[in-house]
Amino acid sequence: MEINVKYFKFEEISKRNGKNGNKTWIVVKDIVYDVTPYLLEHPGGSELITDWGGKEATKPFEEGGHSSYAKSILVKYKIGELHPNERGLKDEPVGLESGSSNGPCCFIRLLTCGFCR
Numbered sequence: 001m002e003i004n005v006k007y008f009k010f011e012e013i014s015k016r017n018g019k020n021g022n023k024t025w026i027v028v029k030d031i032v033y034d035v036t037p038y039l040l041e042h043p044g045g046s047e048l049i050t051d052w053g054g055k056e057a058t059k060p061f062e063e064g065g066h067s068s069y070a071k072s073i074l075v076k077y078k079i080g081e082l083h084p085n086e087r088g089l090k091d092e093p094v095g096l097e098s099g100s101s102n103g104p105c106c107f108i109r110l111l112t113c114g115f116c117r
């Protein structure tokens with residue numbers, strides 16, 4: 001883990017969903033952004049963002065076809081990073097991550113000397 005980086009877990013992130021006066025945080029590529037101050041400036045309207053408040057928003061952000069200008073705005077709102085233990089959970093079931101000694105992959109790795117991944 002890096003020093004001076006604040007790590008957040010979805011337990012906390014999901015509360016910042018823009019509802020009931022809460023802030024609006026989104027996660028794009030494992031980075032956590034507090035985009036609350038930007039909502040009213042968003043050219044596509046604030047709802048496009050608040051729909052993803054407190055959630056993983058990489059796909060919708062990329063599908064918005066955002067320019068490099070939009071990405072340069074986004075970086076200003078970085079508040080931290082997704083906790084390493086919670087990264088890639090949607091793509092890869094827990095236990096199959098590299099370095100894990102549990103799960104069926106352990107047996108396959110044994111047979112293939114680790115070249116199965």
Ligand code: HEM
Nearest residue numbers: 035038043044048049052057060061064066067070073074
């Ligand atoms: C994650 C949810 C988001 C979705 C679904 C979304 C979607 C969109 C869409 C559909 C447009 C086109 C609007 C139009 O042409 O009328 C747009 C434009 C734009 N959005 Fe978003 N957006 C999201 C988040 C953000 C965030 C977090 C930022 C910056 C902090 C941002 C910055 C911009 C900018 C600057 C434009 C103008 C076009 C450009 O320069 O790319 N958006 N967005």
